[in-house]
Amino acid sequence: MAVIKALEENQSTFTEWRHKIHSNPETAFEEIDTGNFVAEKLESFGIEVHRGLAKTAVIGTLEGKEKSSQSIGLRADMDALDLDELNTFEHKSQVDGKMHACGHDGHTTMLLAAAKYLSETRNFKGKVHFYFQPAEENFGGANVMIKEGLFDKFPVDMVFGMHNWPGANAKVFHVKPGALLAANARFEIKIQGKGAHAAMPNQGKDSILMSSNLIMALQSVASRVIAPLDSVVVSVTQVHGGSAWNVLPDEVIIRGSLRALTNEVKEKAFAAIREITNGICSAYGGTAIVDIVSGYPVTFNDEVATKVALKAAQKTIGENKVITKFASTMGSEDFSFMLQEVPGCYVLLGNDKSESTDSGTSPCMLHNPYYDFNDELIPVGASYFVNLVENGLD
Ligand SMILES: [Zn+2]
Ligand SMILES: [Zn+2]
Structure with missing residues:
Protein backbone atom coordinates (compact mmCIF):
# COMPACT_ATOMS: atom_id res chain seq x y z
CA MET A 1 0.00 0.00 0.00
CA ALA A 182 -25.59 18.50 -6.89
CA ALA A 183 -27.56 19.09 -10.04
CA ASN A 184 -27.71 22.74 -10.97
CA ALA A 185 -30.06 24.99 -12.88
CA ARG A 186 -30.26 28.67 -13.61
CA PHE A 187 -33.42 30.74 -13.56
CA GLU A 188 -34.47 34.11 -14.87
CA ILE A 189 -37.67 35.82 -13.78
CA LYS A 190 -38.95 38.81 -15.75
CA ILE A 191 -41.38 40.69 -13.54
CA GLN A 192 -43.75 42.85 -15.49
CA GLY A 193 -45.47 45.69 -13.63
CA LYS A 194 -46.51 49.11 -14.81
CA GLY A 195 -44.15 52.03 -14.59
CA ALA A 196 -45.15 55.17 -12.69
CA HIS A 197 -43.91 58.42 -11.18
CA ALA A 198 -42.23 57.65 -7.86
CA ALA A 199 -44.50 60.22 -6.23
CA MET A 200 -47.64 58.56 -7.61
CA PRO A 201 -47.10 54.80 -7.14
CA ASN A 202 -50.85 54.21 -7.05
CA GLN A 203 -50.91 54.89 -10.82
CA GLY A 204 -48.59 51.96 -11.54
CA LYS A 205 -47.93 48.36 -10.55
CA ASP A 206 -44.67 48.37 -8.66
CA SER A 207 -42.27 45.76 -10.08
CA ILE A 208 -39.60 46.72 -7.50
CA LEU A 209 -41.97 45.85 -4.68
CA MET A 210 -42.88 42.57 -6.40
CA SER A 211 -39.21 41.66 -6.84
CA SER A 212 -38.31 42.36 -3.21
CA ASN A 213 -41.23 40.27 -1.97
CA LEU A 214 -40.34 37.55 -4.41
CA ILE A 215 -36.67 37.36 -3.41
CA MET A 216 -37.72 36.83 0.21
CA ALA A 217 -40.46 34.36 -0.70
CA LEU A 218 -38.12 32.22 -2.84
CA GLN A 219 -36.27 31.29 0.35
CA SER A 220 -39.40 29.41 1.39
CA VAL A 221 -38.67 26.84 -1.33
CA ALA A 222 -35.89 25.44 0.87
CA SER A 223 -37.64 25.99 4.20
CA ARG A 224 -41.28 25.17 3.39
CA VAL A 225 -41.59 23.30 0.08
CA ILE A 226 -38.71 20.82 0.18
CA ALA A 227 -38.61 18.36 3.08
CA PRO A 228 -36.20 19.34 5.87
CA LEU A 229 -33.87 16.38 5.30
CA ASP A 230 -33.64 16.94 1.55
CA SER A 231 -31.09 19.38 0.19
CA VAL A 232 -31.83 22.34 -2.04
CA VAL A 233 -30.30 25.78 -2.55
CA VAL A 234 -32.11 28.66 -4.25
CA SER A 235 -29.82 31.67 -4.59
CA VAL A 236 -30.90 34.90 -6.22
CA THR A 237 -27.68 36.33 -7.59
CA GLN A 238 -28.77 39.24 -9.80
CA VAL A 239 -31.41 41.97 -9.60
CA HIS A 240 -31.82 44.40 -12.49
CA GLY A 241 -34.38 47.16 -12.54
CA GLY A 242 -34.84 50.90 -12.63
CA SER A 243 -32.64 53.70 -13.91
CA ALA A 244 -33.90 56.90 -12.26
CA TRP A 245 -34.34 58.12 -8.70
CA ASN A 246 -37.93 59.15 -9.26
CA VAL A 247 -39.32 56.54 -11.64
CA LEU A 248 -40.84 53.18 -10.78
CA PRO A 249 -39.73 50.86 -13.60
CA ASP A 250 -42.02 48.70 -15.72
CA GLU A 251 -39.85 45.65 -15.38
CA VAL A 252 -37.41 44.00 -12.98
CA ILE A 253 -35.34 40.97 -13.89
CA ILE A 254 -33.99 38.65 -11.25
CA ARG A 255 -31.66 35.76 -11.93
CA GLY A 256 -30.25 33.00 -9.82
CA SER A 257 -28.94 29.49 -9.34
CA LEU A 258 -30.59 26.36 -8.01
CA ARG A 259 -28.91 23.23 -6.64
CA ALA A 260 -30.40 19.90 -5.56
CA LEU A 261 -29.14 16.39 -4.85
CA THR A 262 -31.99 14.54 -6.57
CA ASN A 263 -33.93 15.17 -9.76
CA GLU A 264 -37.17 14.88 -7.83
CA VAL A 265 -36.23 17.72 -5.49
CA LYS A 266 -35.01 19.75 -8.44
CA GLU A 267 -38.32 19.37 -10.29
CA LYS A 268 -40.29 20.21 -7.14
CA ALA A 269 -38.20 23.34 -6.63
CA PHE A 270 -38.78 24.38 -10.27
CA ALA A 271 -42.55 24.09 -9.80
CA ALA A 272 -42.41 26.02 -6.52
CA ILE A 273 -40.42 28.86 -8.09
CA ARG A 274 -43.07 29.21 -10.80
CA GLU A 275 -45.97 29.04 -8.36
CA ILE A 276 -44.51 31.51 -5.86
CA THR A 277 -43.53 33.93 -8.63
CA ASN A 278 -46.96 33.93 -10.21
CA GLY A 279 -48.67 34.25 -6.83
CA ILE A 280 -46.57 37.17 -5.61
CA CYS A 281 -46.68 39.07 -8.88
CA SER A 282 -50.41 38.69 -9.35
CA ALA A 283 -51.01 39.77 -5.74
CA TYR A 284 -49.48 43.14 -6.67
CA GLY A 285 -51.17 43.35 -10.06
CA GLY A 286 -48.23 42.24 -12.17
CA THR A 287 -47.21 39.25 -14.24
CA ALA A 288 -44.00 37.30 -14.68
CA ILE A 289 -42.18 35.14 -17.18
CA VAL A 290 -40.15 32.40 -15.52
CA ASP A 291 -37.37 30.78 -17.50
CA ILE A 292 -35.55 27.86 -15.88
CA VAL A 293 -32.70 26.04 -17.61
CA SER A 294 -31.36 22.78 -16.23
CA GLY A 295 -27.56 22.60 -16.12
CA TYR A 296 -25.51 19.66 -14.91
CA PRO A 297 -27.24 16.55 -13.53
CA VAL A 298 -26.52 15.06 -10.10
ZN1 LIG B 1 -14.43 24.81 -11.06
ZN1 LIG C 1 -13.19 21.86 -11.27
Whole structure:
Protein backbone atom coordinates (compact mmCIF):
# COMPACT_ATOMS: atom_id res chain seq x y z
CA MET A 1 0.00 0.00 0.00
CA ALA A 2 1.85 3.00 -1.23
CA VAL A 3 2.13 5.64 -3.87
CA ILE A 4 3.94 4.17 -6.88
CA LYS A 5 7.67 4.80 -6.55
CA ALA A 6 8.34 5.59 -10.21
CA LEU A 7 5.65 8.27 -10.06
CA GLU A 8 7.07 9.75 -6.89
CA GLU A 9 10.54 9.83 -8.38
CA ASN A 10 9.28 11.76 -11.40
CA GLN A 11 7.44 14.37 -9.38
CA SER A 12 9.70 17.25 -10.43
CA THR A 13 9.07 16.50 -14.13
CA PHE A 14 5.31 16.28 -13.54
CA THR A 15 5.41 19.52 -11.57
CA GLU A 16 7.06 21.22 -14.54
CA TRP A 17 4.22 19.99 -16.77
CA ARG A 18 1.64 21.26 -14.29
CA HIS A 19 3.29 24.67 -14.02
CA LYS A 20 3.48 24.95 -17.80
CA ILE A 21 -0.27 24.30 -18.09
CA HIS A 22 -0.99 26.63 -15.16
CA SER A 23 0.90 29.53 -16.74
CA ASN A 24 -1.06 29.26 -19.99
CA PRO A 25 -4.71 28.88 -18.94
CA GLU A 26 -7.29 28.33 -21.67
CA THR A 27 -11.06 28.34 -21.26
CA ALA A 28 -14.03 26.48 -22.77
CA PHE A 29 -13.37 24.85 -26.16
CA GLU A 30 -10.22 26.97 -26.63
CA GLU A 31 -7.83 24.54 -24.92
CA ILE A 32 -5.63 24.45 -28.02
CA ASP A 33 -2.12 24.74 -26.52
CA THR A 34 -3.15 22.51 -23.61
CA GLY A 35 -4.63 19.94 -26.01
CA ASN A 36 -1.47 20.03 -28.14
CA PHE A 37 0.70 19.58 -25.06
CA VAL A 38 -1.38 16.60 -23.90
CA ALA A 39 -1.42 15.02 -27.37
CA GLU A 40 2.35 15.46 -27.80
CA LYS A 41 3.02 13.86 -24.44
CA LEU A 42 0.68 10.91 -25.15
CA GLU A 43 2.29 10.36 -28.55
CA SER A 44 5.75 10.49 -27.00
CA PHE A 45 4.63 7.69 -24.65
CA GLY A 46 3.58 5.63 -27.68
CA ILE A 47 -0.13 6.02 -26.93
CA GLU A 48 -2.63 6.18 -29.80
CA VAL A 49 -4.16 9.68 -29.91
CA HIS A 50 -7.56 10.77 -31.24
CA ARG A 51 -8.64 14.36 -31.60
CA GLY A 52 -11.62 16.25 -32.93
CA LEU A 53 -14.36 15.58 -30.38
CA ALA A 54 -15.83 18.69 -28.73
CA LYS A 55 -13.31 20.85 -30.63
CA THR A 56 -10.34 20.38 -28.28
CA ALA A 57 -10.76 17.02 -26.53
CA VAL A 58 -7.80 14.62 -26.64
CA ILE A 59 -8.32 10.90 -26.23
CA GLY A 60 -5.52 8.43 -25.69
CA THR A 61 -6.00 4.67 -26.08
CA LEU A 62 -3.65 2.08 -24.63
CA GLU A 63 -3.82 -1.71 -24.55
CA GLY A 64 -2.47 -3.78 -21.70
CA LYS A 65 -0.24 -6.86 -22.07
CA GLU A 66 -3.11 -9.20 -21.27
CA LYS A 67 -5.89 -9.54 -23.84
CA SER A 68 -9.39 -8.91 -22.50
CA SER A 69 -12.60 -7.20 -23.56
CA GLN A 70 -12.43 -5.05 -20.44
CA SER A 71 -12.18 -1.31 -21.04
CA ILE A 72 -11.78 1.50 -18.52
CA GLY A 73 -12.23 5.25 -19.05
CA LEU A 74 -10.21 7.77 -17.05
CA ARG A 75 -11.15 11.41 -17.37
CA ALA A 76 -9.43 14.71 -16.64
CA ASP A 77 -10.66 18.23 -17.41
CA MET A 78 -8.30 20.71 -19.09
CA ASP A 79 -10.08 24.07 -18.91
CA ALA A 80 -9.39 27.19 -16.83
CA LEU A 81 -11.65 29.98 -15.55
CA ASP A 82 -12.31 33.61 -16.50
CA LEU A 83 -10.57 35.05 -13.47
CA ASP A 84 -7.54 37.30 -12.83
CA GLU A 85 -4.87 35.42 -10.91
CA LEU A 86 -3.47 37.30 -7.90
CA ASN A 87 -0.61 34.92 -7.12
CA THR A 88 2.91 36.17 -7.71
CA PHE A 89 4.88 32.92 -8.08
CA GLU A 90 6.79 32.16 -11.23
CA HIS A 91 4.23 29.82 -12.78
CA LYS A 92 1.34 32.27 -12.38
CA SER A 93 -1.03 32.87 -15.29
CA GLN A 94 0.49 34.72 -18.24
CA VAL A 95 -2.95 35.38 -19.71
CA ASP A 96 -4.95 38.36 -18.48
CA GLY A 97 -8.36 37.44 -17.13
CA LYS A 98 -7.79 33.68 -17.21
CA MET A 99 -6.60 31.37 -14.49
CA HIS A 100 -6.43 27.72 -13.47
CA ALA A 101 -8.33 28.29 -10.22
CA CYS A 102 -10.05 24.90 -10.10
CA GLY A 103 -6.96 22.70 -10.37
CA HIS A 104 -7.79 21.24 -13.78
CA ASP A 105 -4.09 21.80 -14.59
CA GLY A 106 -3.40 19.31 -11.79
CA HIS A 107 -6.07 16.86 -12.97
CA THR A 108 -4.62 16.88 -16.49
CA THR A 109 -1.10 16.37 -15.16
CA MET A 110 -2.13 13.48 -12.88
CA LEU A 111 -3.78 11.68 -15.79
CA LEU A 112 -0.80 12.34 -18.06
CA ALA A 113 1.55 10.97 -15.39
CA ALA A 114 -0.63 7.84 -15.09
CA ALA A 115 -0.66 7.46 -18.89
CA LYS A 116 3.15 7.67 -18.97
CA TYR A 117 3.54 4.99 -16.29
CA LEU A 118 0.93 2.67 -17.82
CA SER A 119 2.51 3.01 -21.28
CA GLU A 120 5.86 1.94 -19.83
CA THR A 121 4.51 -1.00 -17.81
CA ARG A 122 1.32 -2.07 -19.59
CA ASN A 123 0.76 -4.36 -16.67
CA PHE A 124 -3.00 -4.62 -17.08
CA LYS A 125 -5.63 -6.41 -19.07
CA GLY A 126 -7.86 -4.97 -21.75
CA LYS A 127 -7.86 -1.36 -22.72
CA VAL A 128 -7.75 2.07 -21.12
CA HIS A 129 -9.08 5.26 -22.71
CA PHE A 130 -7.71 8.53 -21.36
CA TYR A 131 -10.36 11.23 -21.83
CA PHE A 132 -8.94 14.76 -21.68
CA GLN A 133 -12.00 16.96 -21.90
CA PRO A 134 -12.58 20.65 -22.56
CA ALA A 135 -15.03 23.08 -20.98
CA GLU A 136 -15.97 21.52 -17.66
CA GLU A 137 -16.74 24.98 -16.26
CA ASN A 138 -20.18 26.23 -17.37
CA PHE A 139 -20.32 24.69 -20.84
CA GLY A 140 -20.62 20.95 -20.22
CA GLY A 141 -17.75 19.80 -22.44
CA ALA A 142 -18.35 16.23 -21.25
CA ASN A 143 -21.89 16.35 -22.61
CA VAL A 144 -20.67 17.69 -25.96
CA MET A 145 -18.17 14.80 -26.20
CA ILE A 146 -20.94 12.30 -25.45
CA LYS A 147 -23.25 13.84 -28.06
CA GLU A 148 -20.43 13.64 -30.60
CA GLY A 149 -20.07 9.91 -29.94
CA LEU A 150 -17.50 9.53 -27.15
CA PHE A 151 -18.89 6.27 -25.80
CA ASP A 152 -19.63 4.84 -29.26
CA LYS A 153 -16.15 5.54 -30.55
CA PHE A 154 -14.29 4.83 -27.32
CA PRO A 155 -16.57 2.54 -25.30
CA VAL A 156 -15.78 1.67 -21.71
CA ASP A 157 -17.27 -0.58 -19.04
CA MET A 158 -16.67 1.98 -16.33
CA VAL A 159 -15.48 5.56 -16.14
CA PHE A 160 -13.58 7.31 -13.34
CA GLY A 161 -12.65 10.88 -12.54
CA MET A 162 -11.49 12.94 -9.59
CA HIS A 163 -11.42 16.48 -8.25
CA ASN A 164 -8.90 17.99 -5.89
CA TRP A 165 -10.58 19.26 -2.75
CA PRO A 166 -9.31 22.19 -0.71
CA GLY A 167 -10.57 22.10 2.86
CA ALA A 168 -9.74 18.39 3.16
CA ASN A 169 -6.37 17.06 4.28
CA ALA A 170 -3.89 16.61 1.47
CA LYS A 171 -3.71 13.14 -0.09
CA VAL A 172 -6.88 11.93 1.65
CA PHE A 173 -9.40 10.34 -0.71
CA HIS A 174 -13.16 10.78 -0.27
CA VAL A 175 -15.08 7.94 -1.87
CA LYS A 176 -18.78 7.09 -1.55
CA PRO A 177 -21.64 5.73 -3.64
CA GLY A 178 -24.73 7.72 -4.60
CA ALA A 179 -25.16 11.48 -4.95
CA LEU A 180 -21.83 13.22 -4.47
CA LEU A 181 -22.41 16.59 -6.13
CA ALA A 182 -25.59 18.50 -6.89
CA ALA A 183 -27.56 19.09 -10.04
CA ASN A 184 -27.71 22.74 -10.97
CA ALA A 185 -30.06 24.99 -12.88
CA ARG A 186 -30.26 28.67 -13.61
CA PHE A 187 -33.42 30.74 -13.56
CA GLU A 188 -34.47 34.11 -14.87
CA ILE A 189 -37.67 35.82 -13.78
CA LYS A 190 -38.95 38.81 -15.75
CA ILE A 191 -41.38 40.69 -13.54
CA GLN A 192 -43.75 42.85 -15.49
CA GLY A 193 -45.47 45.69 -13.63
CA LYS A 194 -46.51 49.11 -14.81
CA GLY A 195 -44.15 52.03 -14.59
CA ALA A 196 -45.15 55.17 -12.69
CA HIS A 197 -43.91 58.42 -11.18
CA ALA A 198 -42.23 57.65 -7.86
CA ALA A 199 -44.50 60.22 -6.23
CA MET A 200 -47.64 58.56 -7.61
CA PRO A 201 -47.10 54.80 -7.14
CA ASN A 202 -50.85 54.21 -7.05
CA GLN A 203 -50.91 54.89 -10.82
CA GLY A 204 -48.59 51.96 -11.54
CA LYS A 205 -47.93 48.36 -10.55
CA ASP A 206 -44.67 48.37 -8.66
CA SER A 207 -42.27 45.76 -10.08
CA ILE A 208 -39.60 46.72 -7.50
CA LEU A 209 -41.97 45.85 -4.68
CA MET A 210 -42.88 42.57 -6.40
CA SER A 211 -39.21 41.66 -6.84
CA SER A 212 -38.31 42.36 -3.21
CA ASN A 213 -41.23 40.27 -1.97
CA LEU A 214 -40.34 37.55 -4.41
CA ILE A 215 -36.67 37.36 -3.41
CA MET A 216 -37.72 36.83 0.21
CA ALA A 217 -40.46 34.36 -0.70
CA LEU A 218 -38.12 32.22 -2.84
CA GLN A 219 -36.27 31.29 0.35
CA SER A 220 -39.40 29.41 1.39
CA VAL A 221 -38.67 26.84 -1.33
CA ALA A 222 -35.89 25.44 0.87
CA SER A 223 -37.64 25.99 4.20
CA ARG A 224 -41.28 25.17 3.39
CA VAL A 225 -41.59 23.30 0.08
CA ILE A 226 -38.71 20.82 0.18
CA ALA A 227 -38.61 18.36 3.08
CA PRO A 228 -36.20 19.34 5.87
CA LEU A 229 -33.87 16.38 5.30
CA ASP A 230 -33.64 16.94 1.55
CA SER A 231 -31.09 19.38 0.19
CA VAL A 232 -31.83 22.34 -2.04
CA VAL A 233 -30.30 25.78 -2.55
CA VAL A 234 -32.11 28.66 -4.25
CA SER A 235 -29.82 31.67 -4.59
CA VAL A 236 -30.90 34.90 -6.22
CA THR A 237 -27.68 36.33 -7.59
CA GLN A 238 -28.77 39.24 -9.80
CA VAL A 239 -31.41 41.97 -9.60
CA HIS A 240 -31.82 44.40 -12.49
CA GLY A 241 -34.38 47.16 -12.54
CA GLY A 242 -34.84 50.90 -12.63
CA SER A 243 -32.64 53.70 -13.91
CA ALA A 244 -33.90 56.90 -12.26
CA TRP A 245 -34.34 58.12 -8.70
CA ASN A 246 -37.93 59.15 -9.26
CA VAL A 247 -39.32 56.54 -11.64
CA LEU A 248 -40.84 53.18 -10.78
CA PRO A 249 -39.73 50.86 -13.60
CA ASP A 250 -42.02 48.70 -15.72
CA GLU A 251 -39.85 45.65 -15.38
CA VAL A 252 -37.41 44.00 -12.98
CA ILE A 253 -35.34 40.97 -13.89
CA ILE A 254 -33.99 38.65 -11.25
CA ARG A 255 -31.66 35.76 -11.93
CA GLY A 256 -30.25 33.00 -9.82
CA SER A 257 -28.94 29.49 -9.34
CA LEU A 258 -30.59 26.36 -8.01
CA ARG A 259 -28.91 23.23 -6.64
CA ALA A 260 -30.40 19.90 -5.56
CA LEU A 261 -29.14 16.39 -4.85
CA THR A 262 -31.99 14.54 -6.57
CA ASN A 263 -33.93 15.17 -9.76
CA GLU A 264 -37.17 14.88 -7.83
CA VAL A 265 -36.23 17.72 -5.49
CA LYS A 266 -35.01 19.75 -8.44
CA GLU A 267 -38.32 19.37 -10.29
CA LYS A 268 -40.29 20.21 -7.14
CA ALA A 269 -38.20 23.34 -6.63
CA PHE A 270 -38.78 24.38 -10.27
CA ALA A 271 -42.55 24.09 -9.80
CA ALA A 272 -42.41 26.02 -6.52
CA ILE A 273 -40.42 28.86 -8.09
CA ARG A 274 -43.07 29.21 -10.80
CA GLU A 275 -45.97 29.04 -8.36
CA ILE A 276 -44.51 31.51 -5.86
CA THR A 277 -43.53 33.93 -8.63
CA ASN A 278 -46.96 33.93 -10.21
CA GLY A 279 -48.67 34.25 -6.83
CA ILE A 280 -46.57 37.17 -5.61
CA CYS A 281 -46.68 39.07 -8.88
CA SER A 282 -50.41 38.69 -9.35
CA ALA A 283 -51.01 39.77 -5.74
CA TYR A 284 -49.48 43.14 -6.67
CA GLY A 285 -51.17 43.35 -10.06
CA GLY A 286 -48.23 42.24 -12.17
CA THR A 287 -47.21 39.25 -14.24
CA ALA A 288 -44.00 37.30 -14.68
CA ILE A 289 -42.18 35.14 -17.18
CA VAL A 290 -40.15 32.40 -15.52
CA ASP A 291 -37.37 30.78 -17.50
CA ILE A 292 -35.55 27.86 -15.88
CA VAL A 293 -32.70 26.04 -17.61
CA SER A 294 -31.36 22.78 -16.23
CA GLY A 295 -27.56 22.60 -16.12
CA TYR A 296 -25.51 19.66 -14.91
CA PRO A 297 -27.24 16.55 -13.53
CA VAL A 298 -26.52 15.06 -10.10
CA THR A 299 -23.06 13.46 -9.94
CA PHE A 300 -24.20 9.98 -8.96
CA ASN A 301 -21.65 7.27 -8.21
CA ASP A 302 -22.50 3.69 -9.15
CA GLU A 303 -22.39 1.20 -6.26
CA VAL A 304 -20.12 -1.36 -7.96
CA ALA A 305 -17.81 1.24 -9.52
CA THR A 306 -17.45 2.89 -6.13
CA LYS A 307 -16.15 -0.41 -4.71
CA VAL A 308 -13.58 -0.52 -7.52
CA ALA A 309 -12.60 3.10 -6.77
CA LEU A 310 -12.41 2.45 -3.04
CA LYS A 311 -10.07 -0.50 -3.54
CA ALA A 312 -7.77 1.56 -5.77
CA ALA A 313 -7.76 4.52 -3.35
CA GLN A 314 -6.99 2.27 -0.39
CA LYS A 315 -4.19 0.58 -2.29
CA THR A 316 -2.75 4.00 -3.15
CA ILE A 317 -2.74 5.68 0.20
CA GLY A 318 -3.85 3.19 2.88
CA GLU A 319 -7.26 2.50 4.39
CA ASN A 320 -6.95 5.15 7.09
CA LYS A 321 -6.59 7.87 4.46
CA VAL A 322 -9.76 7.02 2.58
CA ILE A 323 -12.89 8.62 3.99
CA THR A 324 -16.19 7.01 3.06
CA LYS A 325 -18.59 8.95 5.28
CA PHE A 326 -18.75 12.64 4.44
CA ALA A 327 -21.31 15.21 3.39
CA SER A 328 -22.16 15.61 -0.28
CA THR A 329 -21.62 19.10 -1.65
CA MET A 330 -23.94 21.44 -3.53
CA GLY A 331 -21.30 22.21 -6.15
CA SER A 332 -21.79 20.64 -9.59
CA GLU A 333 -19.62 18.82 -12.11
CA ASP A 334 -20.14 17.84 -15.74
CA PHE A 335 -18.62 14.38 -15.18
CA SER A 336 -22.22 13.72 -14.13
CA PHE A 337 -23.14 13.47 -17.83
CA MET A 338 -20.64 10.62 -18.25
CA LEU A 339 -22.04 8.90 -15.16
CA GLN A 340 -25.51 9.00 -16.73
CA GLU A 341 -24.20 6.98 -19.66
CA VAL A 342 -21.73 4.58 -18.08
CA PRO A 343 -21.38 3.32 -14.50
CA GLY A 344 -18.52 5.02 -12.78
CA CYS A 345 -17.24 6.86 -9.76
CA TYR A 346 -16.06 10.38 -9.05
CA VAL A 347 -13.83 10.87 -6.02
CA LEU A 348 -12.46 13.87 -4.16
CA LEU A 349 -8.79 14.14 -3.21
CA GLY A 350 -7.87 16.48 -0.33
CA ASN A 351 -5.75 19.44 -1.50
CA ASP A 352 -4.85 21.33 1.66
CA LYS A 353 -1.41 22.70 2.16
CA SER A 354 -0.07 25.01 4.77
CA GLU A 355 1.32 27.77 2.57
CA SER A 356 -1.10 27.80 -0.32
CA THR A 357 -1.72 31.50 -0.76
CA ASP A 358 -0.20 34.93 -0.88
CA SER A 359 -3.30 36.25 0.84
CA GLY A 360 -2.43 34.57 4.11
CA THR A 361 -5.61 32.55 4.15
CA SER A 362 -5.10 28.83 3.91
CA PRO A 363 -6.48 26.62 2.58
CA CYS A 364 -7.59 28.46 -0.49
CA MET A 365 -10.92 27.39 -1.96
CA LEU A 366 -11.54 26.58 -5.61
CA HIS A 367 -12.31 29.56 -7.89
CA ASN A 368 -10.33 31.89 -5.62
CA PRO A 369 -7.76 34.21 -7.32
CA TYR A 370 -5.06 32.91 -4.92
CA TYR A 371 -5.76 29.23 -5.53
CA ASP A 372 -2.99 26.90 -6.67
CA PHE A 373 -3.03 23.13 -7.11
CA ASN A 374 -0.89 21.21 -4.59
CA ASP A 375 1.82 19.46 -6.63
CA GLU A 376 2.36 16.87 -3.92
CA LEU A 377 -0.92 15.31 -5.05
CA ILE A 378 0.36 14.47 -8.53
CA PRO A 379 1.97 11.08 -7.72
CA VAL A 380 -0.96 10.23 -5.43
CA GLY A 381 -3.67 10.94 -8.01
CA ALA A 382 -1.63 9.31 -10.76
CA SER A 383 -1.10 6.19 -8.62
CA TYR A 384 -4.84 6.01 -8.01
CA PHE A 385 -5.52 6.07 -11.76
CA VAL A 386 -2.84 3.40 -12.33
CA ASN A 387 -4.26 1.19 -9.56
CA LEU A 388 -7.75 1.44 -11.05
CA VAL A 389 -6.42 0.13 -14.35
CA GLU A 390 -4.05 -2.49 -12.93
CA ASN A 391 -6.63 -3.83 -10.45
CA GLY A 392 -9.19 -4.18 -13.21
CA LEU A 393 -12.93 -4.30 -12.75
CA ASP A 394 -13.47 -7.78 -11.30
ZN1 LIG B 1 -14.43 24.81 -11.06
ZN1 LIG C 1 -13.19 21.86 -11.27
